Amino acid sequence: MTVDAETLLSAFQRGTTDLIEEKQLQGMIARSLETGTPLRIKFGMDPSSPDLHLGHAVQLRKLRDLQDLGCQIVLIVGDATAMVGDPSGKSKLRPVLTREEVEHNLRTYTDQAGRVLDMEKTEVRRNSEWFDAMGFEELLKLTTRMTVAQMLEREMFQTRMKNEEPIGINEFLYPLMQGWDSVMVKSDVELGGTDQLFNLLVGRRLQEQEEQRPQIVMTQPLINGLDGRKMSKSYGNAVGLTADAKEMTFRIMQVDDEVMPTWLLHLTRLSLEEIEQTLALHPREAKARLAAQVTGFYHGAEAAAEAAGAFDREVRDKVLPDDLPRVSWQASWGEELPLANLLKEMGLCQSTSEARRAIKQGGVKLAGEAERDERAAIGRPPGELLVQVGKKRAAHLVP
């Protein structure tokens, strides 16, 4: 594949927040194309949180783009650094992981990243490779590369100091280690989230000190989750990379309108004009297009279209899915059971209290009819009975 400098450069630029230094990058690209030596793009993975979501995909997709244009992706598995804990974006001290935990997470992690990247063409390196071999003397030497004052430049640390939150000494080590990784793999470019800027720049500094050509630093923004807040699994507003086509589509269809532009930019390969055109559509159409793009990338266009159809039927047209669970009347229920207990037994409610609430609020329907009497009792139905709780939960009760 022949790639020209312009295409390559614009791939670096699309959706990128920081690009330091762009001039230097141009030179690197030119030299790379001239000599046929692929640029080494470093990306650090943190094996402490194995579940990847679309937020992580922003960077992974950028890497994939560059990979497709002939760049060599170097994936650093931070198994040594994970035992230190990255302070970036953390308001609290991170728990230190054991080796076993790191190893365990590693598998699932690379597994999921493989849904985006071509792992065949990716160089994977664990940084324990060099850190395990590093003696105390060398480590001490590494710590002399930066001063406490330089460390404290990070606003993160300052915020934490102001809030009287703890900062572990080990946390000072993290940026140095990440930077040292760059030295060890001789990276040309390092990619990271905007919260990583400080760490990435340390790599530049260390490489210069080691008389290497300092790496280009490029950052991608952290995208917000479905509800517009920071995407995080604990907020429940993330979409997992392992989600199947239907779940992915359904979840993307409920993003806030405001997050659509950033998602279109960072999670799809649509051109800027196409994005503009998309946003001009009816918001619902725009969202459908976004969902189709993203789901299509992970599961193929066919599965994405199928999921989109399911969304239209089940959500827009409120048709109940035909694969509803079927629950048979249990002998232990006797001839009659209070409705609240029945809902709990059928797994539609977590507790009878919750079931009672749902009934009182008119959220429970039997064969489509709302039942508002919380003391109602239900006997073995003559035939199949459709039981619904709210809009999302439903099951057939079978005699």
Add this chain to the structure above:
RNA sequence: GGGGGAAUUCCCGAGCGGUCAAAGGGGUCAGACUGUAAAUCUGAUGGCUCAGCCUUCGCAGGUUCGAAUCCUGCUUCCCCCA
């Protein structure tokens, strides 16, 4: 080493010894509405054999007719001084 503070229901965070299953916010759930499961509005939000009963406020004891609130010990965490 010394001193000071904190631990509350899913989360954050209030809480005069009784009227506390515990304010408020978030989340979640339900209803209305709608372009969707968005936004907005309303209500609910420990459990149960549910007009009553049972179990919660770091852990273990104690004082009291009665404690999330007072005392003692323990555990964990934070801050300050050295």
